[in-house]
Amino acid sequence: MESVIDKAFAAALYSDGDDGLDTGASLLAAAPDADAELRRRGEEYLGRAWRRGWQPADVVRLVRRDLDEPHVRLAADLIRTETGGYAHLPPRWAAQLAELGPAEAPARDRGQDRFTRATTHLQLYRLLLRLPALEPVGPPPGDALPAPAEGEPRTLTRIRALLAKAEATGYPEEAEVLTAKAQELMARHSLDEALLAARTHAKDAPGACRIGVDAPYETAKAMLLDAVAAANHCRAVWNEAFGFSTVVGFEADLESVELLHTSLLVQGTAAMTTAEAGQRAAGRKRTKTFRQAFLMAYAHRIGGRLAEAGEHAVTEAERETRDAAALLPVLAAREVAVTGRAEEMFPETTTTRVRGVTDGEGWAHGTAAADRARVAPRDRGPALP
Template sequence: MESVIDRACAAALYAEGDAALDTGASLLAASPEADAEAHRRGEEFVRRAWERGWHPADLVRYVRRELDERRAALAATLIAAETARYAELPPRWRRQLAELPPPVERNRPDRFGYAGDLLELYRVLLRLPAIEPAGPPPGAAADPHRPPAADEPRMLTRIRALLAKAEATGFPEEAEALTTKAQELMARHTIDEALLATRTHSRETPGACRIGVEPPYEGAKAVLLDAVASANRCRAVWNEDLGFSTVVGFEPDLDAVELLFTSLLVQGTTAMTRSEAGQRAGGRKRTKTFRQAFWMGYAQRLGGRLAADAHRITAEADTSADGGGGLLPVLAARDVAVADTAERMFPRTTTTRLRGVCDLDGWNHGTEAADRARVRGPGGARRGPDGEIMA
């Protein structure tokens, strides 16, 4: 049985072209007794991906980009089987696993087609590049300086509920009020966590998470994520080739970034659809240039608003904290820790200028949508008109 799998992998994984895949798939399809071992080989490839820094959502996203949704679902099936052997998983891993595509039926009647899918997936997994670790792999010893994982804090549950209502409403004014309230809660939560860490002499250090930046218009979406990260005292570094940004920060701030960025994408998409409907009613067809300009205008304006509101909220909190003046040194120390961690993880980042915006209507509609979103954050910096982000 082992020799069949070895021969199939040798034929398909280390050569190019469909002919090599067909040879390997024929060997597997003709050997039903090798099915279990073939899947165990796939779980081993997944385990190696964890060692190279990948997480479940990263892996499925990459397979979807390189192959298609069918093979992404097959990857999710292998991931579910591999991670089932761990007694404990980090909270972020558990959330990612819950959002994976449903498992596919193993060894379906078309054995040759299934074997071909399996081997083509293994080709991709075998050639995965190593990426910067964002937290320990499953099964690693827990960080002694990080408190044990617990259920989601009540504050984050409230924030999640507010943002869900903002995404669902059809009234821009209501969405604005709900999103503003959610971000204010995020700001208070971040500040409370910082002050608590200082009082308890916490030795917790910044961590990291990866957030998918999906096409189309991924450049503008990366600018938006960078703005949200900065507003929540985090650093974001975009990897365009692999389709994600790595966000570095303290755990409560990383949760805030994930929640707010996801919600702003939903709200932005809704606003863009509404704007395009108005354009079509006026006799203009929907265009790629309109949508590109919309997302850039939306991201740029939100970056400016987040930065301005961040300064105000932090100043107000500093005035009331411990009789005044006690908060800024605490936040500054955490900012330095985040910056140091980001520089260690990414010592060779570059600055990318995003250009190509040539539709004034799209830009104006995007900035108006950003004005309606009108969110606030606890810290950050203003972005220039060229959309500079770390990459």
């Protein structure tokens, strides 16, 4: 016999248009004994999403973009419960789950009537049901994983501290010095990891991670991430439709990209706000075009300057290491491996054309801010799958 849940889902989830939502929500509102099964079905849809390559941050990002805050709270609550049943979670999932915050959805939504709550569930489930398969960037939850190394490498701890200071300071010159030092440490850390893997014949292979690229001005933000990835021996491919870029590279380099991109975005946004305030004080009102031009210029300038820091680190490493003759072949081999992995994951990519930069002052201020943050021109936009 067909259950209430099945009837509601048939009306709301498996038919075109929104006409069936009211029918499905009415059925669920009149059947309080179906609440537990309704929740279980949501967790089942999440499990299906994980098997199709999605991760918690990807789901929450899409729900936040396409639906409303009650749907975000419901999704976060379901994710907490569903992921709590696995013996093993992939490495980056702990941080993603921590960003969900404490469980509070039921208390916040108690004021909703049953029909509204049922509608919220059905709208969220319809989105989850229609998620396409993504290229996996790690194992699904539940798979046994190698034992992680104990603690974070000391170098990464120093890098985090430098970038935190760069974000906190109100002096651009100090932020420049701190960011440059962080990139230098990142480059040296990458070289050390590459040489160690070569000496020990470690079976090290490129991996991948996803980094959110949120509106507004997402093209500029994707360009910034592309520049940071390239400077740290990685490849970034932007999925505009779902609001993230997939970064392909070796693990040490992926960690560097995540840290530096986040920091530079914070620094760039702060510099943009300061520059914009000056524009307004001078009587100019061009907020949207100014911000867009600023961030485009900021992203456009970053790649070469970060690359310079990386080249300097290679030169210093060649001077200091006993394995200088082996360094460049090792780096070349890793570059080939990263390119091969990226092409395997995304055999077809396109290059997006940057449009709409019309504010000369915004461009000039963005370029100056990028110079202060140790960032140089790139002549292409981010890759798209």
